[in-house]
Amino acid sequence: MRAELRSLSKPTADAVARYLVAAGEALDSDPRRALEFARAARARAARVAAVREAVGVAAYHAQEWNEALTELRTARRISGDSRNLALLADSERALGRPAQAVRLLSDPAVARLDPESRTELFIVVAGARRDLGQLDAALAVLARGGLDRDRPRPGAMRLWYAYADALEAAGRRDEAAQWFAASAALDPDGDLDAAERAADLL
Template identity: 85%
Template sequence: MLDRSVRAELRSLSKANADAVGHYLVAAGEALDSDPRRALEFARAARERAARVAAVREAVGIAAYHAQEWGEALTELRTARRISGDPSNLAIIADCERALGRPEQAARWLSDPDVRRLDGEARVELLIVVAGARRDLGQLDAALAVLARGGLDRERPRPGAMRLWYAYGDMLEAAGRREEAATWFAASAGLDPEGELDAADRAAALL
């Protein structure tokens, strides 16, 4: 039930230990949505057996993030990145900084050299977090500029456009630009046939 890359990392352990760690990781993944604190307990148990495995530290970080243990999440995800070199969790790392009341530090992650290595959707998530940090600082124009970097061509939506355009609409509404906000909520809704976001409702409320 583990990803192939995680199984490969666990091969550095003895078979008995790899099996035990694997079971804890699976249990953590299964509990993550319904009981994040329970998931965190499982992930911590895996860490006790395999603290040098990046996938284990990442699992602890993700579980801690869902359990709103921001400091632990930040430490674990930064450790996982240091071990593996994988920057894919930069958005969560930045969001932890924001949750800890450090929006300036959160915003700095957009300047990390590894941002260029992120795939389209991971980059969008980072842009959304950094825009939120700029909003926390009262810098709405800067927040809108950050989101614009993700692509605002409604004829050619990029990966992650549904969430990016929703965030852009939300920021425009916060800036008092209601008509423009409705347009971007509607654009987001157009990419969301399953209604994952409430973009259509937000657009209707502004018209």
């Protein structure tokens, strides 16, 4: 981000950096305020990919789905970075367009995503398949993320939780309990309720 801001004058770069830091700090506690800060940065540096990405991420967290799509697509067009495909897909879902979310899994850039970003995309697209009533297809998408309990991939805790949830929805309770338990084993802090979900199914 620092390198991208070098294209601006120093006073402008300093102001934009301050807005971006403020947006980042507010993102979890007050996403609408974070979005205001990110928009202020955009008003000063609309051609900087990192700024457009910051607006897109803040808009996503503030549930401004159309703005999130516009900004994240613009950031991708400027930088060529596709790491936010999962946010794009989830925004499409939120707008009631699950088929559009599913199409993003066919994007050529998916193969170049880092493992965690790819896993997040699998989870979102599986959710879109479920929106469409396609449970078997959802399970198949999640299986692409890796179901080897001996060698968990990055993001496996959340992926296995989603897989277990889909199995339960499909009436496969015993398998669901096993995968909730596998997810819980990767979650020592209890960020998810996988252990409780496993216990409820036993």
